[in-house]
Amino acid sequence: MTAQDLVLAAVAAIFTDFDVDTAKGLLAPDYIQHNTAVPTGAAPVLGFIPGLEQSGIALTTHRVLSEGDMVVLHNTYANAQALGAETLVAFDVFRVQDGRVVEHWDNLQVPPTETASGRSMTDGPTEVVDLALTGENKALVKGFIADVLHGGAPERITTYISPELYLQHNPLVGDGLDGLGAALTAMAEAGQAMAYSETHIVVGQGNFVFAASEGTIGDTPTAFFDLFRVADGKIVEHWDTVSEIPADMAHENGKF
Missing domain, CATH: 3.10.450.50 (Nuclear Transport Factor 2; Chain: A,)
Structure with missing residues (x-):
């Protein structure tokens, strides 16, 4: 198998x-x-x-x-x-x-009953295509993670995300770059700024690239598991789950 x-x-x-x-x-x-x-x-x-x-x-x-x-x-x-x-x-x-x-x-x-985009946390395309572009798409997402999520060069966001099409499945974030920017601003103003510190896992296949990262929301240690769909050389869709990393665990392996 x-x-x-x-x-x-x-x-x-x-x-x-x-x-x-x-x-x-x-x-x-x-x-x-x-x-x-x-x-x-x-x-x-x-x-x-x-x-x-x-x-x-x-x-x-x-x-x-x-x-x-x-x-x-x-x-x-x-x-x-x-x-x-x-x-x-x-x-x-x-x-x-x-x-x-x-x-x-x-x-x-836990999924909410309503989301900012009107999409659920799981709907949207499911088929893995563009297998020949796996390496290229994975490199694109790695660049986005380094420059935007980790803050290396956030001004390069349009290098990675299409300004015309960015479909969002995070319950709190609306579609497009405007929706993403508004959500990040609201979180920061509420004292819950989101920060990525380390990305531990990146898995790519065709048009999908997954990343598992840790960071913080406000002062709370947080795990960010993100899935991106890539089309025509840009990230066009995003799903994620976000959860607090507890101090006490049932083992000594850590979250990652």
């Missing part, structure tokens, strides 16, 4: 089929966990499966992209009280090695 096949099979075993034996065969025993509430190792995940089945949790995967040994899923969990809320939107990131899933990162957010 490919890395993507392995991950999809493991996720189905855990959240859809509730099949402990199959999941056990797909997860490495020393599975490295970065979900802040779950202990590390395969055993805790396997132990949760019967409870997940009883809870009625339902998983919908909206997007899948993979590069090398890394696989990113854009998911919605419904009936997700076992994970902390009725509904959660998530990016789940997995690393595969030697035919097993060996590491997992995630970032979960």
Whole structure:
């Protein structure tokens, strides 16, 4: 199986089929966990499966992209009280090695009933296309992260984002550069300025590029998981999940 096949099979075993034996065969025993509430190792995940089945949790995967040994899923969990809320939107990131899933990162957010753009946190295009442009698109997003998100040269934003088309799925941000600017200004005026400090993971496939970063909102340590769609050499669409990084975790692996 490919890395993507392995991950999809493991996720189905855990959240859809509730099949402990199959999941056990797909997860490495020393599975490295970065979900802040779950202990590390395969055993805790396997132990949760019967409870997940009883809870009625339902998983919908909206997007899948993979590069090398890394696989990113854009998911919605419904009936997700076992994970902390009725509904959660998530990016789940997995690393595969030697035919097993060996590491997992995630970032979960409760979706609001209304958004600034009128779009949900998960709707929009899903098909991975332009595979030949993966390297070029990944380089574009890396440049945007360095220059704009990390503040290296924010005035270059139109080098990366189309002034004519920028569709937004962050619940608090409207479409276009005007919507982004207005949201950032409002956050700063409220004492909740957003700052990215380090980007730990970048995964690209065709027209989609994903990045997992840490930083702050105000004084609060925060994880930013961002997904960008690229078309004609510009970033034209953005999805994300944002969550606080807690001081206390169920393991010593950290959020990243």
